Amino acid sequence: xxxxxxxxxxxxVLRLGEAHPGxxxxxxxxxxxxxxxxxxxxxxELELRLLEFGFVEGAQVEVxxxxxxxxxxxxxxxxxxRVALRRGEAMNVILAPEAV
Amino acid sequence: MSSLPVATFALVGNPNCGKTALFNALTGGRQKVANYAxxxxxxxEGLADLPDGRRxxxxxxxxxxxxxxxxxxEAVTRDAVLGRLKGEPAPDVILCIADATNLGLxxxxxxxxxxxxxxxxxxxxMIDIAERQGIAIDTEALSRGLGAPVTATVATRRRxxxxxxxxxxxxxxxxxxxxxxxxxxxxxxxxRDAHRQARDLVRVAVKPPSRPDTLTGRLDxxxxxxxxxxxxxxxxxxLMFQAVFTWATPAQDLVExxxxxxxxxxxxxxxxxxxxxLVVDGLIAGVGSVLVFLPQILILFLxxxxxxxxxxxxxxxxxxxxxxxxxxxxxxxxxxLLSSFxxxxxxxxxTRVIDSRRDRLTTILTAPLMTCSARIPxxxxxxxxxxxNRTVGGVLSLQGLVMFGLYASGIxxxxxxxxxxxxxxxxxGSEPFMMQLPDYKRPEPANLARNLGQxxxxxxxxxxxxxxxxxxxxxxxxxxxxxxxxxxxxAIAYSAAGRLGRWLEPVFAPIGxxxxxxxxxxxxxxxxxxxxxALGAIYAVGGEDGALAGILxxxxxxxxxxxxxxxxxxxxxxxxxxxxVKRETGGWLWPSVMFAYMLALAYAAALxxxxxATALGLG
Ligand SMILES: Nc1nc2c(ncn2[C@@H]2O[C@H](COP(=O)(O)OP(=O)(O)OP(=O)(O)O)[C@@H](O)[C@H]2O)c(=O)[nH]1
Ligand SMILES: [Mg+2]
Numbered sequence: 072x073x074x075x076x077x078x079x080x081x082x083x084v085l086r087l088g089e090a091h092p093g094x095x096x097x098x099x100x101x102x103x104x105x106x107x108x109x110x111x112x113x114x115x116e117l118e119l120r121l122l123e124f125g126f127v128e129g130a131q132v133e134v135x136x137x138x139x140x141x142x143x144x145x146x147x148x149x150x151x152x153r154v155a156l157r158r159g160e161a162m163n164v165i166l167a168p169e170a171v
Numbered sequence: 172m173s174s175l176p177v178a179t180f181a182l183v184g185n186p187n188c189g190k191t192a193l194f195n196a197l198t199g200g201r202q203k204v205a206n207y208a209x210x211x212x213x214x215x216e217g218l219a220d221l222p223d224g225r226r227x228x229x230x231x232x233x234x235x236x237x238x239x240x241x242x243x244x245e246a247v248t249r250d251a252v253l254g255r256l257k258g259e260p261a262p263d264v265i266l267c268i269a270d271a272t273n274l275g276l277x278x279x280x281x282x283x284x285x286x287x288x289x290x291x292x293x294x295x296x297m298i299d300i301a302e303r304q305g306i307a308i309d310t311e312a313l314s315r316g317l318g319a320p321v322t323a324t325v326a327t328r329r330r331x332x333x334x335x336x337x338x339x340x341x342x343x344x345x346x347x348x349x350x351x352x353x354x355x356x357x358x359x360x361x362x363r364d365a366h367r368q369a370r371d372l373v374r375v376a377v378k379p380p381s382r383p384d385t386l387t388g389r390l391d392x393x394x395x396x397x398x399x400x401x402x403x404x405x406x407x408x409x410l411m412f413q414a415v416f417t418w419a420t421p422a423q424d425l426v427e428x429x430x431x432x433x434x435x436x437x438x439x440x441x442x443x444x445x446x447x448x449l450v451v452d453g454l455i456a457g458v459g460s461v462l463v464f465l466p467q468i469l470i471l472f473l474x475x476x477x478x479x480x481x482x483x484x485x486x487x488x489x490x491x492x493x494x495x496x497x498x499x500x501x502x503x504x505x506x507x508l509l510s511s512f513x514x515x516x517x518x519x520x521x522t523r524v525i526d527s528r529r530d531r532l533t534t535i536l537t538a539p540l541m542t543c544s545a546r547i548p549x550x551x552x553x554x555x556x557x558x559x560n561r562t563v564g565g566v567l568s569l570q571g572l573v574m575f576g577l578y579a580s581g582i583x584x585x586x587x588x589x590x591x592x593x594x595x596x597x598x599x600g601s602e603p604f605m606m607q608l609p610d611y612k613r614p615e616p617a618n619l620a621r622n623l624g625q626x627x628x629x630x631x632x633x634x635x636x637x638x639x640x641x642x643x644x645x646x647x648x649x650x651x652x653x654x655x656x657x658x659x660x661x662a663i664a665y666s667a668a669g670r671l672g673r674w675l676e677p678v679f680a681p682i683g684x685x686x687x688x689x690x691x692x693x694x695x696x697x698x699x700x701x702x703x704x705a706l707g708a709i710y711a712v713g714g715e716d717g718a719l720a721g722i723l724x725x726x727x728x729x730x731x732x733x734x735x736x737x738x739x740x741x742x743x744x745x746x747x748x749x750x751x752v753k754r755e756t757g758g759w760l761w762p763s764v765m766f767a768y769m770l771a772l773a774y775a776a777a778l779x780x781x782x783x784a785t786a787l788g789l790g
Contacts, residue, residue, distance in 0.1 A: 103359075112527075116241075117603055118359055123236040124605050125276050127366040135388075136395040140493045144502070146395055146608060151273040153387070153608035155489045157502070160603045 087132065087147070088162030095133035096166035101126055104163045117160065124156075125149040126164050176218060176228040178343045179260070183252055183284060184268035185277050186210075186234030187609050189296040192326035193268060194231035197336070201625065202231060204618055205479035207506065208607045209234070209524035212244040214251050221336050230262060233523075236276060238283055239356045242526040252287060253354060264342045265291045266335070271301035271308065271323065272384075272610070274377060278369035279362070281317060287354045290342035291319045294335060298323040300610075305381030313376040327615055387482075387610045394486045404490050407483075411474040412578055415467050415547065416571040422466035427718065430459030445650070452711035453646030458634050460707035460719050461700050464548040465630055471544055472626045473619070475513050480614035484509065485606060492604060498586040499593025500537075501530040502604035508534065508585065511541035512578075513626075515748045519755055527602045533592050535755060536765055537585040539748050540741065542578045544630075545699040549739050550577055552703050556723035557732040580740050584772070638704050641694045645705050649690075649712045663713045682738070682774065683731040683781035683790075687713075692744075699744045730784035737780040743769035 085096060101121050104114040112120075126132075126149060135153065136146040144157045182190040186208030194200055198217030203210055215231045232251055233244035240246040254261025265284050269277040274295075284291050295301070295308060314321040320338050324331035357365070394400050434455040441447040478484050488505035495504055503525050511518030518538045525531040542550075554570045561569045645668065654665035663669045671693070672686030679689050687709050695702030707719045715722045723732070743749065749762040756762070784790065 112603060115359070119237075119239065119362060120241065120603060120605065122359060122362045122366070123239075123276075123279075127363060129367075129370065130275075136391065136489075137397065138490070138493050139397040139401055142397075144489060144492050144604065146391070146489060150275050152276065153391075153610075154605060155485070155492070155502075155608055156605045157492070157496075157603065160605065 082167055085166045085168040086162050087126075087134070087145075087164035087166055088158040088160075090134045090145070090161075090166065090168075091142070092134050092136055092145075094166075094168060095131070096168040098126060098128050098130045098132055098164060099167045100128060100165040102163045102165065104160075118163065121160065121163060124154060125152055132164070132166060174224075174226050176226045178263040178340065179228045179230060180264045180266050180339050181230045181232060181251060181262035182266050182268055183232055183248060183280075184234060184294075185236055185270065185280065186607060188234065188268050188270035188277065189326045190234060190268045191231055193266075193294070193296060193324060194229055196326050196329050197332055198229050200231075201621060203622070205476075205484075206482040206609050206612050206614075207479060207484045208609065209244065209503070209506065209521065210479075212247070212520055212523040214247050214256075219336060221340050222333050223340075225340070227336070227340065235280075237280060237357075237362075238287075238354060242524055243531075244523040247523075252284070252289070261287070261289060263289070263344070264339045265289045266294050266339060267291050267319075268294045268296050271295040271298045272304060272306060272380075274308075274373055275366075275369060278317065278372055279365045281319065282365045282368060283354070283357065285317075285319065288346055290345045292335070292339050292342060293317060293319050293321045295321065295323040296326055298331070299325045299328065300384075301380075303382070304384055307378035309376045309378075313372060316372045316375060327618075384610055390611055391486070391608075394483065395489060400486070400490050404487055407478070408578075409575060411471065412575045413568070413571045414474065415471050416551070416574050417568060419466035419470055423463050426463045426465065427459070430455055430463070434459070448650065448712070449643065449646055453642045453708050454639060456711040456719075457642035457645070457704035457708040458638055460552075461548055461634055461638055461704045462631065464551060464700070465627060467547050467551060468544045468630055469623060469627055471547065472513055472623055475510070476619055476622050477614055478509075480612070480618060482609045482611040485608045488606060489608065494586070496604075498590045500533060500586070500589045501525050501527065501602055503606060504530065504534040507538055508541055511538040511543060514543050514545070515539040515541065515745065516751045519748065519751045522755070525602075529597045530602055532756065532761065533589050533597070535752055535761065536592065536768075537589050539743060539745065539765065539769065540581050540585040540588065542581045542740075543699075543745075545745065546577075546739055548700040548703045550574060550736060552706075552720060553723065553727075553732050553736055556720040557727060557729050577736060577740060580737075584740070588768075633698070637698055638701055641697060641701055642704055642708055645690075645694055645708050646712065649709055661713055663709065668709065681781075682777035683728070683734045683785070684738075684777075685727070685731065687726075688731070688735060692742075696744050697746050699739065699742075702744070729789040730781050733784050733789070734777040734781035738773045738777040741769050741773035741776055743773075 101118060103118045106114055130150050133148045134145055135148055138144050144155050146155050182194055184190050191202050191211050192204045195202055197219040200217045202215055211231060211233045217229050218226050219229050220226055230251060232248040235245040235248045238249045240249040250256050267281045267284050281291060281293055310321040322331060322335050322338050324335055394403060434451050437450050437455060438447055441450060484506055488502060491505045492502040495502060507518045507521045510521055515538050519535050522531045522534045525534060554573050558570050558573050563569050563572060649663050649666045649668040651666055654662045658665060668690045672690040675689045676686045690709055691702040691705040694705050710722045743766045752762045752765055753759060
C-alpha cells in the first residue's frame with residue numbers, strides 16, 4: 072500500500088460510504104477494498120477504478136444527495152466533477168471531514 | 172476527385188467532453204451527440220480538410236477515463252489508440268479532448284496517452300462554458316507543463332476548428348520519447364503519481380471559476396431529492412406517454428386524410444383491375460396505416476432527446492439505481508433500457524458501457540421488453556379501436572392509461588426477468604457502479620432538429636424498404652389463388668394467405684386470435700409495425716371499407732384485442748434486434764434464447780389475458 076493509515080491517525084476520519092449529504096472533506100486515503108467485499112470484481116481493480124474516477128488522496132469531496140431506499144446510491148462532488156456511486160464502493164474512500 | 176487522407180487523428184477523452192460534437196463539426200458527420208457519459212460506443216471515422224487543402228481522417232471513439240479498458244466500449248478506444256485493430260494502424264496524432272471546465276481527470280489521461288509515444292494535442296473544448304464561469308486557463312503554462320500543444324474549441328459553435336487542425340497537422344511524424352517500450356497498464360501507484368502531476372499542472376495553469384455554475388446544484392436539489400426526485404421522474408414518464416397518445420391526434424388525422432385522398436386519387440386515375448387493387452389496397456392502405464404513426468413516434472423521440480440532451484438521463488439512472496439493483500440489473504443498465512423505448516437496436520448497442528459480461532447479457536436479454544416505438548402503431552391502433560375514448564377522474568384519458576399500463580407491463584416484466592436471471596442462473600455479487608452526473612445544459616435546437624429529422628427519415632425509409640415490399644407480398648398472397656367458380660364466402664378465404672391463416676388458426680385459437688390476426692403476425696415477424704400494415708391490407712382486400720380502426724372495432728372482440736396487446740408486450744418480432752444481439756454477443760446462442768423465451772412469454776401472456784377477459788364476459 073503506497074498510502075498507509077498513518078496519515079489518518081491524527082484526526083477524526085469519515086468513510087465516504089457512511090457520509091451524508093452536506094458532509095465534506097479531503098480524501099486522506101483510498102484503500103484497497105478487503106477481499107470478498109467487492110462482488111464480481113477484483114479488489115485491486117476497484118481501487119484503480121476509484122482512482123481513475125478522481126477519488127484520489129488530496130481531492131476535495133462533498134456529498135450532495137442520497138437515494139431514497141437505504142440512502143443508496145450517493146451523489147458526490149469530487150473536485151469539479153459530480154459523480155454517482157454506491158455506498159459499498161465508497162466505503163474504501165476515507166475523508167478528513169471538514170467542519171461545516 | 173478528392174485526395175487521399177494524409178494522416179489519421181483520433182479523438183480521445185473522458186466521456187461527455189464533446190468528442191462527437193467536435194467530430195461532427197470537423198467532418199460534417201451526423202453521429203449522435205447527447206449530454207450523458209457513454210453516448211458513443213463504436214469507432215466512427217470521417218474526413219476533414221486541412222486549411223491547406225490536404226485531407227485527414229478523423230476517428231471518433233468512445234469516452235474513457237483510462238486506456239486500461241474495463242468495458243467493451245473502452246476496449247474499442249484502447250485498441251484504436253494502440254493500433255491493435257486489424258488493418259488499422261495507430262493514429263498519427265491523438266487529439267486529447269478535454270472538458271475545459273473539468274481538467275483534473277483528463278490531464279491524467281493525457282499523461283497516459285503521451286506514454287503511447289504518439290504525438291498528443293490537448294483540446295480544451297467547451298471553452299465557452301469555461302469563459303462564462305470565469306475560469307482562466309493559461310494555455311502556455313499548460314502546454315509547457317504537459318509537453319504537448321494546447322488549443323481551445325467550441326464544438327457546438329464551430330469555434331477554433333481551423334487552429335486545431337493546423338496544430339494537429341504540425342504534429343504528424345513527431346514521435347515523442349516513450350518510457351521503456353510504450354504504454355502498459357499503470358499500477359495504482361503510477362495512477363496516484365500521475366494524478367499528483369495533473370493536480371500540480373491545474374494549480375499552475377488554471378484559475379478556478381469566479382462565477383461557478385449554480386444551476387446544476389439548484390436543479391439537482393429537486394431532481395435528485397430522494398422523494399421529489401422520484402415523483403418528478405414518474406411524472407415525466409407519465410407525461411411522455413400521455414403526450415404520445417393525445418398530442419399527436421391532429422397531425423395523425425392529417426396524415427390519415429392525406430392517405431385517404433391519395434388512395435381515392437389513385438383509384439380514380441388507375442384502370443380498374445388488379446393494379447388498382449395492389450396500389451390502393453396493398454401499398455397505400457398498408458403503408459399509410461403505419462406512416463400515420465409518425466407524429467406519435469416523433470413526440471416520443473422528442474421527449475427522449477430532451478431528456479438525453481439536457482443532462483437529466485444520468486439523474487434518472489441515479490434514482491433508478493436501487494430498484495434496478497434490486498432486480499439484479501447494473502445501475503448503468505438504465506440508459507440502455509430507456510433508449511430501448513425508442514428502439515431496442517441502439518439500446519442493445521449501448522449496453523457496451525456495462526463492464527461485467529453477465530450484467531451486460533442480462534440487460535441485452537431484457538432490453539427488447541421495453542416498449543419500442545415500433546409497438547406504438549400496434550398499441551395505438553388496437554387501443555383506439557377497442558378501448559372507449561373516455562376520461563377517468565376528469566383528466567386522464569382511459570386510452571392513455573391503457574397505453575401506460577402496456578409500457579408498465581414491459582418495464583415490470585423486464586425487471587422480473589432480470590431478477591430471475593440473476594437469482595436462478597447467475598448468482599453473484601453486484602458490480603460497482605460509478606457514473607458521472609454531467610452539468611445540465613440547454614438542449615441545442617439544431618441538435619434536436621437533426622436527431623428528430625434522422626428518426627423521422629429512418630421511420631419513413633423503413634416503411635419504404637421493409638413494409639412496402641412485404642405489402643406487395645401480403646397483397647399478392649391474399650388475392651391469389653382466386654376462388655374456384657361458384658365458391659361461397661369471401662374470396663380471400665381461398666387465397667394462399669387465407670389458407671395459411673386457417674391452417675395455423677388452431678395453434679392460436681386458445682389465445683383468441685382470428686385467422687386474419689395470424690396472417691398479419693407472419694410478415695410482422697420482420698418488424699412489429701408491419702402487422703398493422705398487413706391487417707390494413709388484409710381487411711382492404713377482404714372488402715372491408717373505412718379506416719382500419721373502425722374495421723377492427725366491428726370485427727374483434729375486446730378479449731381478442733387485449734390478448735393481441737399482451738402478445739405484443741413480449742413477442743420477439745424484430746429481425747433487426749435479433750441481428751444486433753447476435754453481433755453483440757458473438758453467436759446465435761443468445762438471440763435464440765431471447766427468441767424462445769419471448770415467444771413463450773407472449774403466448775402465455777396472451778392466453779392468460781384472453782381467458783381472463785373471456786371469464787369476465789368481455790369475449
Ligand atoms: N456549450 C458547449 N457544449 C458542448 C460543446 N461540445 C459539446 N457540447 C455538448 O456536450 C454534450 C456532450 O457532447 P458529445 O459530443 O456527445 O460528447 P462525447 O465526448 O462524444 O461523449 P461520449 O460519446 O459519451 O464519450 C452535448 O450535450 C453537446 O451538445 C461545446 O464546445 N460547448
Ligand atoms: Mg461521443
